[in-house]
């Protein structure tokens with residue numbers, strides 16, 4: 001067994017699911033690969049300042065670094081990408097935050113990010129997309145974009161169940177499909193790689209239930225099921241059908257004009273919530289042309305991945321796109337973007353996505369006052385045109401600052 005490298009803080013206590021949040025929780029964080037080294041320390045500093053300013057010492061986060069990705073291989077050994085003690089800590093302390101981690105294209109290790117989501121059963125990937133005044137955007141009126149993506153996070157082709165072309169596994173599976181399942185449509189069987197796309201009733205229903213509950217709790221106007229169910233009938237199409245089933249059977253939604261769209265009254269506000277669906281390709285053009293018509297989005301894993309970055313671009317890019325991975329017990333917050341390797345270690349990129357992911361974490365803890373300070377200080381810094389390179393290159397009269405200076409600009413405005 002490899003040595004332990006996690007140093008548990010001397011003070012602070014564990015968050016226990018179902019129990020009140022302690023005033024001084026211990027929160028594990030993973031620095032992340034690539035630009036993780038730039039953005040993570042800035043996020044920690046900004047969040048500490050917001051908590052301190054909001055509560056004057058009555059609340060405090062005790063951060064505990066845990067290791068995954070390239071940093072873990074340097075500490076634990078060349079094949080230790082996700083050490084067991086990291087998994088154990090993420091479970092034991094229940095709420096955590098992580099920087100991005102690299103996944104090689106083609107060969108090499110499978111995604112550590114996906115592995116974490118699967119192992120902790122973090123089935124909801126929640127990615128809010130909203131506009132901050134003054135951020136450069138390709139849209140004429142980006143203020144109309146205000147959506148929250150609920151992306152299923154454990155299933156789909158994204159789970160990485162696949163076999164390389166010409167491998168024994170691919171040959172065996174293709175033989176099985178042809179000989180036992182009567183499949184005649186594999187165009188080039190001798191040289192096809194094969195991927196499997198599992199989409200279940202349980203997985204789809206629980207994700208959609210969470211999206212509906214979010215719409216109710218946040219008084220949203222509609223929930224759109226996005227899918228490619230015309231082509232992938234028994235995976236994406238079933239996702240749509242199971243979602244409508246949950247809407248009708250569990251939330252009492254009634255079909256509109258014979259369905260499948262339906263509507264119900266928000267039990268908390270009395271306002272009507274429409275449940276509708278859109279085929280993914282058409283949806284991608286509609287969010288550009290008519291973004292105001294979409295609100296809460298529920299989708300399978302791969303569609304959610306594409307939609308996240310596309311929507312982020314509409315409000316200024318993935319430098320400012322936060323996210324949360326949530327299960328019924330655990331939550332691990334992370335930015336939508338990746339490791340942006342060409343910028344690693346340059347103190348250049350926008351720390352906004354990870355800071356806003358931490359802001360979601362503060363709200364998850366119920367620390368609204370600190371979360372509000374994060375939002376307000378970011379709005380003020382951007383309003384003063386103090387921004388990192390990604391915004392500066394698209395803005396007139398901006399003051400371009402480094403990653404760490406942007407964090408300091410936020411703190412100065414708290």
Ligand SMILES: NC(=O)C1=CN([C@@H]2O[C@H](COP(=O)(O)OP(=O)(O)OC[C@H]3O[C@@H](n4cnc5c(N)ncnc54)[C@H](OP(=O)(O)O)[C@@H]3O)[C@@H](O)[C@H]2O)C=CC1
Nearest residue numbers: 100101102103104113318319336337338339340349350390
């Ligand atoms: N959850 C995770 O940990 C994720 C990990 N990844 C992994 O990250 C690696 C790199 O992926 P890649 O496809 O390059 O995507 P990235 O998201 O890492 O970067 C793509 C581009 O987005 C812009 N960008 C990203 N982050 C920021 C930021 N903080 N501030 C400003 N601009 C930013 C940059 O644009 P520009 O060049 O225009 O300046 C960058 O070149 C891959 O290994 C991938 O698997 C990817 C997504 C999520």
Ligand SMILES: O=C(O)CCC(=O)C(=O)O
Nearest residue numbers: 102103111113114305336
């Ligand atoms: O795991 C990865 O490397 C990519 C993940 C990703 O793009 C995402 O979750 O949005």
Ligand SMILES: [Mg+2]
Nearest residue numbers: 305308309336
């Ligand atoms: Mg992605």
